[in-house]
Amino acid sequence: xxxxLIVVGVLLYTAWCYISRYIQIQQVxxxxxxxxxxxxxxxxxLAKRLDxxxxxxxxxxxxxxxxxxxNGETSDRVKAFVYDVxxxxxxxxxxxxxxxxxxxxPLWAIVNNAGVPAALVPFDWTQVEEYQTVLDINxxxxxxxxxxxxxxxxxxxxxxxxxxxxxxxxxxxMSNPYGISKCALEALSNGLSFELKPFNITVHTLQxxxxxxxxSSPDVHQELIESSWDKLSHxxxxxxxxxYLKEKISSIKSFYEKNTCSDLSKVIRAxxxxxxxxxxxxxxxxxxxxxxxxxxxSLLPFSIQFLLIPFMQKAAGLRDVVPQYAVKE
Numbered sequence: 001x002x003x004x005l006i007v008v009g010v011l012l013y014t015a016w017c018y019i020s021r022y023i024q025i026q027q028v029x030x031x032x033x034x035x036x037x038x039x040x041x042x043x044x045x046l047a048k049r050l051d052x053x054x055x056x057x058x059x060x061x062x063x064x065x066x067x068x069x070x071n072g073e074t075s076d077r078v079k080a081f082v083y084d085v086x087x088x089x090x091x092x093x094x095x096x097x098x099x100x101x102x103x104x105x106p107l108w109a110i111v112n113n114a115g116v117p118a119a120l121v122p123f124d125w126t127q128v129e130e131y132q133t134v135l136d137i138n139x140x141x142x143x144x145x146x147x148x149x150x151x152x153x154x155x156x157x158x159x160x161x162x163x164x165x166x167x168x169x170x171x172x173x174m175s176n177p178y179g180i181s182k183c184a185l186e187a188l189s190n191g192l193s194f195e196l197k198p199f200n201i202t203v204h205t206l207q208x209x210x211x212x213x214x215x216s217s218p219d220v221h222q223e224l225i226e227s228s229w230d231k232l233s234h235x236x237x238x239x240x241x242x243x244y245l246k247e248k249i250s251s252i253k254s255f256y257e258k259n260t261c262s263d264l265s266k267v268i269r270a271x272x273x274x275x276x277x278x279x280x281x282x283x284x285x286x287x288x289x290x291x292x293x294x295x296x297x298s299l300l301p302f303s304i305q306f307l308l309i310p311f312m313q314k315a316a317g318l319r320d321v322v323p324q325y326a327v328k329e
Contacts, residue, residue, distance in 0.1 A: 023278040029054030032107050033275065034098065034149055036085055036141070037114030039066035041213035042164065045264050046111065046271050051078045053272075058098055060085075060114070085114045085141025095148050106156025109275050110149050112142040113164045117215040118178035119224035120252050122240075122323075127231060131177045138181035142188065158200040162274045163189050165205040167290050171298040173309055193282065204274040209287030209294065212262040218253040225249050240323045251319040258317045261287060 033050055037043035038059035047059040051074045060083025061067040070080040081097065084090045098107065115138045118130065142163060153159035168174075169182030186205060193203040210216050229237070229245050270284040285291050293312070297305060314320070 024276050028276050032056040033109045034058040035111040036060040043113040045268050049268050086136050091148050107152035109160040111162045118176045119228045121228045123175040125228045134177035135181050139184045154199050161203045163205045165207050167207050167294045206284045208267050209290035210260045212260050216260050218256045221252050222249050247321040255317045
């Protein structure tokens with residue numbers, strides 16, 4: 001009897017999870033959403049998709065050229081402007097514009113999407129300034145934007161904050177600034193979820209695997225690795241060797257070419273659900289490899305992860321590159 005009850009309970013829960021995915025909030029077209037990082041990639045695609053849905057969008061772009069281009073490709077519902085998450089003057093300008101444009105109406109959601117990659121290199125290749133730069137954009141940019149715009153969400157006593165994290169935030173296996181910034185973002189999102197609950201504001205994170213954006217460009221990663229190499233001391237270069245540099249670049253480029261998904265619509269659908277579903281999830285793991293490989297791996301004890309990850313890296317195309325100094329004669 002107990003087993004039958006468990007089976008029925010599991011089936012009912014599964015059915016509810018499936019059905020609830022398609023239940024949306026009412027009057028989506030009346031909602032107003034602020035999105036950062038709309039020059040390219042996820043943010044650009046999301047702004048255009050929200051425009052199709054009839055949603056009013058404030059779209060932050062890094063340069064005037066990107067803002068003008070997005071305004072030209074969308075309806076009057078999308079208002080794109082220069083927005084740099086590291087510069088307080090552009091944030092202040094955006095806040096003043098939003099205040100005037102809303103004219104007392106509340107903001108429905110903030111989408112913290114802006115971000116930059118970091119060089120996938122050993123820890124001792126990384127300069128302190130690189131940590132500061134990446135964290136300033138990927139983490140502090142979220143803090144600045146959310147602090148500046150949160151009063152507009154509180155005004156309506158409801159709303160959403162959607163933060164674009166990464167599977168690196170759940171399962172980080174490198175010391176580079178990008179993964180560290182996403183771990184910090186996950187912690188911030190957890191804390192905000194509790195603190196904003198009294199205002200009926202929910203917080204959601206997207207944890208996509210590798211999708212075809214500038215952040216996952218093989219050429220961009222080659223440039224980042226070469227830039228890190230150029231800053232090394234002569235002794236450090238001797239320790240690792242020129243061959244290490246060549247093999248590292250080849251391995252990273254091969255990895256991204258082999259594992260990058262070009263279908264950004266999967267991520268955009270996750271954004272839509274986080275923004276407008278009546279029963280949104282706290283976290284959205286996006287991508288088959290993320291769901292069926294990285295997510296289960298993240299739930300294992302670290303000692304088991306430590307044993308399994310090297311084999312999985314090889315299967316994904318990442319070669320084991322050894323520094324010249326560590327090679328035994």
